[in-house]
Amino acid sequence: MNNILVVSITILVLAFGNWIAAFFLPLGFLDIAIPFAGLAVVLVYFFKSNGGMASRHLDMSIQGSTGIRMEQTTPVTDRSYVLIGAVLYLLLMVGITFFVYRDYFLN
DSSP states (O other): OHHHHHHHHHHHHHHHHHHHHHHHTTSOHHHHHHHHHHHHHHHHHHHSSTTSHHHHHHHHHHHHHHOOOOOOOOOOOSOOHHHHHHHHHHHHHHHHHHHHTHHHHHO
């Protein structure tokens, strides 16, 4: 139940962020929905785990500047429900965009 709540909140936060971006840019909500959702998926994937690429880069940077060897962490194997929510939002926006602009794609 908690996982469904995390996925739902993620989708709502992304939709609100998309709406804010559409409000401040001269574009419609659906016009920026797919790039916004794609960027969200990439950012969440990049920063999602303790053993991710950003974390390892920071560990190596600290080790290089201080000379203190950082303990290596293993990548987190648990599912990231924020990432699942971001991917679901991307798929939802792709589906809605294709449905709304179906006449454009069919002609």
